[in-house]
Amino acid sequence: MPHEFSFRRLFIPVNRGSDVLNSLRFALKSINMETIRTVKELQRAVKKNLLTPLGFVPTMGALHNGHLSLVRNAVSSCPQVVVSIYVNPTQFNDKSDLKNYPRTIDDDLIMLSAVLREKDIVFIPIDKEIYPEEDKREFHFGNLDRVMEARERPGHFNGVAQVVSRLFEIVNPDIAFFGQKDFQQLAVIRELVRQTGNKVKIISNPIIREEDGLAMSSRNRLLESEVRKKAGVIWSAISEASSMIHDHDIPFLISYVINTIEKAEGFHVEYFNIVDDEELIPVNTKEEMKKGKRYFGCVAVKAGKIRLIDNIEIPL
Numbered sequence: 072m073p074h075e076f077s078f079r080r081l082f083i084p085v086n087r088g089s090d091v092l093n094s095l096r097f098a099l100k101s102i103n104m105e106t107i108r109t110v111k112e113l114q115r116a117v118k119k120n121l122l123t124p125l126g127f128v129p130t131m132g133a134l135h136n137g138h139l140s141l142v143r144n145a146v147s148s149c150p151q152v153v154v155s156i157y158v159n160p161t162q163f164n165d166k167s168d169l170k171n172y173p174r175t176i177d178d179d180l181i182m183l184s185a186v187l188r189e190k191d192i193v194f195i196p197i198d199k200e201i202y203p204e205e206d207k208r209e210f211h212f213g214n215l216d217r218v219m220e221a222r223e224r225p226g227h228f229n230g231v232a233q234v235v236s237r238l239f240e241i242v243n244p245d246i247a248f249f250g251q252k253d254f255q256q257l258a259v260i261r262e263l264v265r266q267t268g269n270k271v272k273i274i275s276n277p278i279i280r281e282e283d284g285l286a287m288s289s290r291n292r293l294l295e296s297e298v299r300k301k302a303g304v305i306w307s308a309i310s311e312a313s314s315m316i317h318d319h320d321i322p323f324l325i326s327y328v329i330n331t332i333e334k335a336e337g338f339h340v341e342y343f344n345i346v347d348d349e350e351l352i353p354v355n356t357k358e359e360m361k362k363g364k365r366y367f368g369c370v371a372v373k374a375g376k377i378r379l380i381d382n383i384e385i386p387l
């Protein structure tokens with residue numbers, strides 16, 4: 072059984088407010104890793120010359136096993152790892168979404184303490200550390216900034232680029248780990264690194280799923296229980312579409328995904344596009360799919376009040 076479950080099992084039955092629990096938490100935290108809040112302290116704790124490559128996993132917290140898979144990957148390949156937990160306000164185009172974003176810092180630290188080592192660092196900055204003054208920078212990512220998430224969430228990727236470039240500047244990692252779950256974000260970050268000439272190596276990790284196939288996400292805990300029960304339909308629809316590519320054309324697959332998901336009450340598909348993984352140009356026919364490129368079916372769904380995204384590779 073993976074490590075972190077035993078920690079969670081240990082803590083769940085205990086009264087969360089109790090002194091015993093707090094001291095256990097403190098003990099766990101202090102044994103396993105350093106928790107840092109300021110840029111100055113972080114830069115002092117990073118032993119860049121001694122422990123190379125330095126690994127970095129940026130997160131917004133409310134951690135789950137998807138995040139932990141990134142952290143594990145970082146720990147297995149880097150002698151020192153920084154995990155950041157920061158809910159970046161500039162990437163939220165919807166302020167109520169920012170307000171409702173889950174924040175579970177105590178549980179996050181318990182989960183991380185099961186994976187991180189003494190020399191690893193959890194960086195939990197306040198806004199002023201990341202943005203000492205308002206960040207007015209504007210980034211341009213061409214087509215990456217015009218399709219799918221960029222259309223539905225105007226300004227989102229500019230905010231992502233602001234926070235990621237700032238975090239890269241602060242942490243100065245050699246390798247940074249991101250999830251394939253945020254497919255378009257990954258393409259944007261690769262482009263950001265290319266544009267800025269940063270030497271950081273970007274590693275992508277596969278999507279970790281719940282038993283019914285729902286991609287793990289911090290937002291899943293916000294799903295109403297009736298909606299959550301049906302949410303596996305997103306994965307089943309896109310994985311079926313992926314396996315049907317050889318016998319059907321693309322418009323059929325798009326209708327299939329939309330109709331299958333929307334059969335579930337309260338589910339609305341914002342888009343399902345099949346795109347290449349570099350420029351994210353949507354293809355309308357199989358003939359447009361070029362050998363040597365990789366294609367992914369990307370979906371965004373409003374499930375009740377919560378917005379979920381997922382993707383799957385579409386084989387040629």
Ligand code: AMP
Nearest residue numbers: 130131132137249250252253278279287
């Ligand atoms: P977030 O906290 O949502 O900003 O996510 C932090 C990192 O975890 C991003 O690189 C995400 O792509 C990645 N991530 C989130 N969910 C998953 C998942 N289910 N499987 C793998 N990586 C994930």
